Amino acid sequence: MSVGRDRPASSPTVADVAQAAGVSFATAARALGGYGHVSAKAQAVVEAAASELEYRRNDVARALASGSTRSVGLVVGDIENPFFATVSRGIADVLEPEGYTLLLANSDEDPAREARAIEALRTQVDGLLVAPAASSGADRTRDPGKPLVLLDRTVTGLGVDSVTVENAAGAARAVEHLIAGEHRRIGLMTSRAGSSSTAQRVRGYRAALKRAGLAADPAWEAVTPGFAAADARDAALDLLGVAKRRRVTAVFTTDNFMTHGVWLAARELGLSVPGDLAIAAFDDVDWLTLVDPPVTAVVQPVMELGREAGRLLLRRLADPTAPVRRVRLATELVVRASSG
Structure with a gap:
């Protein structure tokens, strides 16, 4: 079959395909739309005509219909x-x-x-x-x-x-793990973003401290304006760049950008992990297992x-x-x- 010389000047329609294939409009519409019953022979003829005419389905019209x-x-x-x-x-x-x-x-x-x-x-x-x-x-x-x-x-x-996911419970488990490692000054790296998941992780952090009889010191909580590793680094530098006797010995981070920022700040300040600073993160990403030491994390499915x-x-x-x-x-x- 060759229909090239009869190709419409404008974009071909279902009617054009039907005429070129020698079938009814209804048969062509079913074959092109993928609905209803069409014989294998008619399907092949319609598809060949559509290809020859360079027919393109109008999805907008199909959606309206x-x-x-x-x-x-x-x-x-x-x-x-x-x-x-x-x-x-x-x-x-x-x-x-x-x-x-x-x-x-x-x-x-x-x-x-x-x-x-x-x-x-x-x-x-x-x-x-x-x-x-x-x-x-x-x-x-x-x-x-x-x-x-x-x-x-x-x-x-x-x-x-x-x-x-169980944000509060997952965060609490991470902080309880740090407490079990004899840490009593446990910092928090989080964002000011108003998402429910971040708020729940912060609640989990504070709840774990309270259950252990530890006060949640506002000076231990570093908050960034949003989700950005650069902002987290700056906030972490403020949190960690204090005298050793006042510095936190561990940090819990509420997402992978916060973890990135803490890691950058610790390296910049020359703090060894976990010797000077233990880190536990919420949200596992590939790089956490590629650094030395690899980072403890709450893994989400x-x-x-x-x-x-x-x-x-x-x-x-x-x-x-x-x-x-x-x-x-x-x-x-x-x-x-x-x-x-």
Whole structure:
């Protein structure tokens, strides 16, 4: 079959393909759309005609007709963060086999930017997965008008599906491990970002100290304005650059950027790990096992976090009236040489 000389001047339509293939419009539409019954012979003829005409499916028109885009929006805090890269892969592993395309947006941990991303995506997708930058705020409970699943963090007052990890309990285990190593001046490296996961890890740190009869000294808590290793380094230099008799002997960090900053500061100040400073981190990333000594860490099931978020969204898409589910995954403390 050769239809090149009859090729339409404008973009070819389903009708053009049907005419070139010598089949009805309905048969061509079913073959090109992947629905209904089409014989193997008709499918082959239609596909050959479509290829010859360089037909491209109009997904926008298809979405308007069907009410479905087969796309899902994902809004994360920082696409440079290895944590979110792994989460995204877990989500894709679940959604792509079901025929969904993942559209990614970066909020840069800014609630206003997050809101703009959600607004831009909501008309293009069937559902949304969001790692919210803040856990509270007057505009945080606004319904995006689409099935929504929160991942890694939650929002106060927003009754939607979510998947998180046991942040407070995991943090407490790490601090209890440091206490068991005879540390009594245990510092905290965290960010001022308003995410629920960070707040829960701080609560876990303070709760562990309280249970051990240790006061949580505000001078031991270094807080950065956001998630950035450079800011964490500066804050850690202030925390660690004091006289030895006043300096903390151990530090718990609430995420991998805080850990990076503490490591840089300790090296810059000439502090040996764990001799001068023990370190226990929340969030395990590859580099923690590549440095000497390797860093003790609370390990999150990051891939499973993404997969579970994907499964929750598929469930919500299939049944918008299903009861809300809030899944919390377990963490594991992996002890390495940095904590002595």
